[in-house]
Amino acid sequence: MTTTIKLYDLAAKDESIRFSPNCWRVRLALAHKNLPVETIAWRFTEKQEIAFSGQGKVPVLVDAGRCVVDSWAIAEYLEATYPDRPSLFNGVAGKALTRFVNDWTETVLHPAIARLILPEIHAMLHPRDQDYFKTTREAFFGCSLADLAAEREAHLSALRQALRPLAATLGQQPYLAGEGPAYADHVVFAALQWQRVCGGHDVTSAESALSGWFTRMLNAYEGLALAMPAAA
């Protein structure tokens, strides 16, 4: 008997709005492997709901009684458990280099996007999440959400600058992983989906190679990412 995979997925006040980049990676990886998933809306402060996972963050994946946390570990789990389905990494070298794309996304792209959209995320959250979010993020970035909002244009410019290597590569091939998307694309796109859903700023249109790829990724997997509305 096969049970449907379950994914605890970060939600806004409107529980249909799912924005976490680390959860979007997993959604795309599951779609890449043609694995149906039941997502469970989860808020930052619902630590008790995922206490069974031994930690307090999403994504948390539950597959046939097995629990896996951390997006990279989930990708490795899916690749190892479903080897006959389309590959996320395309081999040992592909996986090693995807790790660099993952680390670039987390150390460069995520902070650049966070500085731009943290104020908007705060406004979208369930009221019971807002204090937790404000306190943890202001401590991490060492400034207030109001300070970040005041510098929005500078943060937008810095994000566009950070996207330069991505635009250069996509000017030469349709996806980061080559002729078709794979986990490297999922990771980078998920960061930009986070920005699209929470910030809605235009960060890709100035570079046609980048906007073409972004549109292809929105429409991939039967329009999975496009079905989530962008911020107004």
Added chain:
Amino acid sequence: MTTTIKLYDLAAKDESIRFSPNCWRVRLALAHKNLPVETIAWRFTEKQEIAFSGQGKVPVLVDAGRCVVDSWAIAEYLEATYPDRPSLFNGVAGKALTRFVNDWTETVLHPAIARLILPEIHAMLHPRDQDYFKTTREAFFGCSLADLAAEREAHLSALRQALRPLAATLGQQPYLAGEGPAYADHVVFAALQWQRVCGGHDVTSAESALSGWFTRMLNAYEGLALAMPAAA
């Protein structure tokens, strides 16, 4: 009959000092494929010496009468021409993702290193190259070499910051390409070799994962890169 591959290789006033990151990539790629090479010292203003290549920059590779320019094109040529030797890309996905590492190196790492070491490079060049170098580089960066030198500490800090994704990945695997080096490692290392030979600043020791990899790359291929002296 096999003829030795020839490589036109950028040289300082002291013609034994070879520092070009784009030439070092090729040196390492050739060593990876166990292909001997005869390098030909070349200076920026010796355009006539490589006019046969149809353009004015090195690396220029000549192999059995065939001329190949541009470091990426040379890597593709070597991979296609010597497929039975150790791979530079490890497959189609490896090549696609190596392209991103290449573009990150060229759009992020090279400018960060250039801002730090352009004044030192200028001082090392053959006198007949110095005006050409100063004019073209000052135009590109929009400031004088003296301005760059005055901000050395800020440029050093920015370079260390730019290396964060690399350090994160190397904390989890011995090489960018996985268990052994490949062209992704050659490209990134060549940028840091450029800094080592011309600038000699310490940019890797604060991150043990980064310094460990840098040392392994210096010693790889029978110490090819280590044989070139660092700046004092």
